Amino acid sequence: MAILFSNATVLPMTASGDEPRTFTGAVGIDGDRIALVTASETDAAAFRAAHPGLRVIDCRGKLLMPGLVNTHCHAAMTLQRSYADDISLMAWLHDYIWPFEAHQTPDDVALGMTLGIVEMLLGGVTSFVDMYYFENRCVEVAERLGIRALLGCNYFDTNIDEVLPQAEEAVRLAAAGSGRVRIAVAPHSPYTVSPENLVRGKELADKHGLHLMTHISETQDEVRIVREKYGRTSVEHLDRLGLLGPKTIGAHCVHVTDSDIATLAARGVTVSHNPQSNMKISSGVAPVEKLRAAGALVTIGTDGTCSNNDLDMFEELRTAAFLQKSATGDPVALPAYEALRLATANGARAMGCADGGLGVIREGALADVIVVDLQKPHLQPVHNVVSNVVYCGKASDVETVVVGGRIVVENRRIEGVDLPELYRGVAGAVARIKAAQ
Ligand SMILES: CSC[C@H]1O[C@@H](n2cnc3c(O)ncnc32)[C@H](O)[C@@H]1O
Numbered sequence: 001m002a003i004l005f006s007n008a009t010v011l012p013m014t015a016s017g018d019e020p021r022t023f024t025g026a027v028g029i030d031g032d033r034i035a036l037v038t039a040s041e042t043d044a045a046a047f048r049a050a051h052p053g054l055r056v057i058d059c060r061g062k063l064l065m066p067g068l069v070n071t072h073c074h075a076a077m078t079l080q081r082s083y084a085d086d087i088s089l090m091a092w093l094h095d096y097i098w099p100f101e102a103h104q105t106p107d108d109v110a111l112g113m114t115l116g117i118v119e120m121l122l123g124g125v126t127s128f129v130d131m132y133y134f135e136n137r138c139v140e141v142a143e144r145l146g147i148r149a150l151l152g153c154n155y156f157d158t159n160i161d162e163v164l165p166q167a168e169e170a171v172r173l174a175a176a177g178s179g180r181v182r183i184a185v186a187p188h189s190p191y192t193v194s195p196e197n198l199v200r201g202k203e204l205a206d207k208h209g210l211h212l213m214t215h216i217s218e219t220q221d222e223v224r225i226v227r228e229k230y231g232r233t234s235v236e237h238l239d240r241l242g243l244l245g246p247k248t249i250g251a252h253c254v255h256v257t258d259s260d261i262a263t264l265a266a267r268g269v270t271v272s273h274n275p276q277s278n279m280k281i282s283s284g285v286a287p288v289e290k291l292r293a294a295g296a297l298v299t300i301g302t303d304g305t306c307s308n309n310d311l312d313m314f315e316e317l318r319t320a321a322f323l324q325k326s327a328t329g330d331p332v333a334l335p336a337y338e339a340l341r342l343a344t345a346n347g348a349r350a351m352g353c354a355d356g357g358l359g360v361i362r363e364g365a366l367a368d369v370i371v372v373d374l375q376k377p378h379l380q381p382v383h384n385v386v387s388n389v390v391y392c393g394k395a396s397d398v399e400t401v402v403v404g405g406r407i408v409v410e411n412r413r414i415e416g417v418d419l420p421e422l423y424r425g426v427a428g429a430v431a432r433i434k435a436a437q
């Protein structure tokens with residue numbers, strides 16, 4: 001069914017270049033694509049006439065913008081939200097997270113994934129990049145809820161022989177679906193996966209034309225471990241093994257040298273910046289401004305809800321901007337529009353969508369858009385709508401969410417999910433897992 005968003009303040013975003021002007025007008029959707037972007041009432045009327053039975057959504061006092069793209073998370077870790085806080089990454093993993101995960105079943109992960117996707121959709125995230133276990137189960141969850149996803153099958157040395165065949169199975173499952181859900185290969189990190197097994201993952205990714213994602217240079221501990229083992233930085237190590245390329249998404253990249261930065265940019269690697277996770281685990285501050293200046297593709301992710309502790313991309317992009325200003329001592333660092341670009345158009349490029357095909361509002365682009373209600377005290381007055389979104393916006397300001405032309409959230413209600421039942425299921429799973437430890 002076609003949709004017409006009328007009387008909206010439209011924020012088109014661009015993949016590169018200058019900040020475009022916002023305008024008041026209409027956006028028409030036909031099938032899974034944006035078919036009309038106009039300030040002309042005549043054009044909007046012609047679109048209505050050409051699409052009998054279309055849905056008209058009046059957006060007076062509302063903003064229509066591209067959906068947000070979360071390029072690094074572990075959505076099923078919603079089960080571990082606030083389970084282990086205020087400790088270092090290594091203690092967190094060894095003493096809490098990995099023992100908890102040892103008792104999780106595929107059904108638990110599907111439940112955690114459902115909760116994570118519900119949280120993201122309600123917060124205006126239309127696409128996400130995930131990295132976890134049992135992603136074959138998550139294909140069905142993401143398809144059902146209607147979000148766009150790149151699901152990375154995570155492995156360590158200890159489970160690679162199980163995970164790589166599961167990943168191939170998940171590729172087949174995803175290929176039989178809507179096309180919105182795709183599979184990636186996800187070695188955990190250069191400190192937990194041997195060089196041989198990193199290469200095995202890359203070979204599988206190449207065989208099927210998949211993305212590869214991994215944690216890179218997240219903490220000083222990691223850099224020390226990798227240097228002691230291999231005599232190189234994590235980036236040098238991965239580069240020597242042939243893992244870095246335009247289909248590689250590196251989460252964190254906090255402790256990178258100038259030479260690492262040049263390598264990441266030259267290879268076309270996506271750097272997923274996760275400022276709140278980095279702050280909470282005291283990992284350090286990623287050199288986002290240096291990475292951007294070097295031409296690297298920088299995007300924004302939340303990481304898991306155990307190190308954040310939510311999947312709110314409005315908060316995340318605001319934190320990204322604030323953190324760069326604070327760390328560089330330069331108030332001009334990561335301006336509002338650029339922060340928003342990292343979380344929209346750049347995220348879309350990271351997911352492999354060609355320039356302008358996603359993450360922007362343009363005729364012909366995939367119809368992943370959100371409506372933000374500006375009639376809120378913290379969003380008034382509107383001197384600059386981009387500043388309001390970046391510096392004042394909240395997940396709860398999102399009213400309507402469309403992914404690939406399908407309305408998945410309307411008036412803050414998510415389609416096809418019984419929320420109380422979901423919360424009961426999550427509480428039950430968590431109680432069982434904790435009792436088993
Ligand atoms: C990559 S998901 C699988 C594995 O990684 C653990 N994990 C979650 N967040 C992080 C992080 O920020 N750094 C390192 N490892 C992380 C997760 O709990 C799973 O065991």
Ligand SMILES: [Zn+2]
Nearest residue numbers: 215251303304
């Ligand atoms: Zn992570």
